[in-house]
Amino acid sequence: MTRLLPAAGLASLLAGLATPFLHWHGVLSENQFKQALLVCSLAWFVLAPLWLVRRQRQP
């Protein structure tokens, strides 16, 4: 879990970064890009604080 959380958090950030490029290349519409960016953002804000809390609890 300690390795999974940072990896998943990083993946959500990278996915968020990828969405505008997918829109630029015509894979996603503008609305889909904005929704996907919002979902990736929410995922980051769930995963990153969890990771932070777990890291602080570690001795």
Place this chain on the structure above:
Amino acid sequence: MAAEVTEIVSRMDRLYEYDREPVAESKLQSGGRFAGLFAGEHVAATEFVIGAFFVLHGVRAADLFLGLLLGNALAVLSWTFICAPIAVRTRLTLYWYLRPILGSGLTAAYNVLNALLFCVLAGAMISVSSTAVCSVAGLATPAPTDVWPASLSWVLVTFAIGVLFTLLAILGFEGLSRFASVCSPWLFVIFVAGAVGVMPRLGVQPDFRNFWQVAETRIWNGVPSPGQEPFGLWHIVFFAWFANLAMHIGLSDLALFRYARSWKYGLWSACGMYPGHMLAWICSGIMMAAINREVNPGLMAYACAGLAGAIAVMIAGWTTANPTLYRAGLALQSVTHNTARWKVTAAAGLATAAIACFPVVFLKLLDYVAIYGLTLMPVGAIAFAEHWILPRLGAEPEPARRRGWLVNPLALAVWAGTLLFCYWLPLHLFFKWLPGYLAATVAYCGLRLLERRTKA
């Protein structure tokens, strides 16, 4: 009066007691930690406004890119060759380093002035956040030339956000600061996503081949918006250089670099400057062009990155305002008689929220950043002269401590004189600080040597 000042100073000393001693060898930090700190600190709400304003001021694309490269390099070099070497040699915060030089009274005044200037900056951040809420809710936002609040809805939303930020600063600064640290990488993603997401709207091909042509004709086309003065290469160079003047030339970042193993760690500031003060400014400029140069950071982010963009503006405003309000409360607490810190922070926060209702604080952000750095710069010049120049000229160190001065009159004269000199200097506001800094250094050395000769 003197007794009152002494009492204020002793309260301020107690407040900063924990960092009175030089940092121990075992507490020194790695370079990577400095890279992370700088990267996190320099992607903030101001970036949504600054890059956008460069477009309004009609900067040309080549001037922008070259100016940002050069100006940020000068900022990095200022941290490396001016701030970090003094920090590593003294291992003290600016507060404790200045005390024996300026005198405890003048140091306290410097601290309070810094807090007040920070409050106005926090006010600008609250205004920026307010544009996000107003844009999503479809409420009116100020026009680019507005000085006074234009609508009741703007005042109500802005003041409510100010109260919310103040409550958060009072209730849990440390926990929220930890949470704020997870916002920085995400904010950076939003800047890039917003800019890349509008590339099709601006007509940039996916293979990037016509980017420069679009940049020169549709984004940084050299045509200022009505009512905005034109900016050229040197405006950009100097702005990028002095955007953090109080931190590097002004030596506020002694607090940070006293934990560095070597003065070379100043170079790590590039990790904050180039992503934050170059890439993020370029991204916000691209977003600004995509919304037809409308001065509304909230609308800009909302239109370019959707709801995530509007949330980013709100969170960026809060993460910048939160530590600012906390520090202002801390500094102002020492000049109030036995008042609880939460009450002082609440008062400072409410005053800041009121300031934020005046759109001029964020619409004139570029000028305010210049004035903020300019006001504190002479103290950096005095500290530099005391550390590097005067010992070589045979002057005794720590003049205020040796003479028992509450206020070093020479430093006060140089500080006030430099500000007057800069005020009268027939140069653009952005260019005034450099001759001012040189004049302050020379004048302070001259006065110190003159005083020594008179005494002898």
